[in-house]
Amino acid sequence: MIFDEVLATLTDRRREMVEAAYALLENATEPVHRQYLPALGDATSQERLRELLRRTGRTLVSVDGLHFTSGFDDAVRAELTGLGWQPLPLADRAVLVLVLVYSVAIPRSEELISQDSWASPYPATLQDILRDSKVPATEARAALGRLTACGLLRNIRAGEQDGGYVPGPQLNRLTPAAREQLQDQLILAAAPDHPLAAAIRERRRHDPGDTR
């Protein structure tokens, strides 16, 4: 049993700290402030927490140095996707990409949001999604509902302006390598003829193992 094995030699208090940190990192909707994570302040506890995450396919992700969350271990993610693992239906993936293009890629290209951020205050409107999507409208709406429910998207209802969808809190769980890979994929999807896209293809051609 992983938990007993990893935590066996800890005192009760430390064990409780590590288990609570694991629970908070894995289940909280938003990244957790380190004041709730005393396990991070103690070298032994932090080491066991990382081990617990690693053994369960996860890794610690620092969001801004103060807030932390957990995400898929890069090696596990690469292996599972290599095996063709894909839990999201095709329509959900298509709609997610559209929202990311409108809410992140376009504002990013206009330098409205930073290069490494997947948080955006610029919503993709329902019209954006329905107009450009090859997914039938009823399916696209159902996909938006599912993506919002699982935290990949967030629904914004603005007063005067158009409401819409922005990336959800789950995107905070991306590791630095996953963020970079997603950025590359988004460039390939949104601007396949751009020199940046050519550079990404070139880099991947030279190093097929490069899953960035």
Next chain:
Amino acid sequence: MNERDTALWWARIRSGGPQRVATGGPTPDGLRRIVEADAQAVWLIPDRPESAGPAVLAEYGVPGPAMLDSKGTLRVLAACVRCCWPDPATDPWPGAAATLDQVDQVLQRLVPGRNAVSRKALLTGASRRLAAAGWLLLEGADTVRLGPRIASYGNLELSTLRELWRMVPA
């Protein structure tokens, strides 16, 4: 099974929900095999201490996923739990099969004011959503069972579920 394969199984379940596996195979470390009523299928779910599970969030006042029931999906789940768990003194998993008609009769009391047509639409849509997430298993067009996620409730959550069970009119 080595550490790497174990981590892959945990990641499959984290991303895709409880996983249905062959009846004979090995059980990855830290996971639990739960067997369906007819013993024809086995599911893998995480088996972690409650002190490392979602119940901890409430203790720390940290918000977890919000469960809004604007569409009535949770009330459909409540109706299914009421119908598929005949004796709340026992474990809810694997429970018993119920027909959608039976579920609809309970649902009727939980969504007053809806007519039969709108209730039917709610029941169809919600049971599909709940089945996709592993909370229900659909068998054929009109039979439903509890899904493997129900088996992951800890003792604390089960006592809450038992109280809710008694509150749901049947």
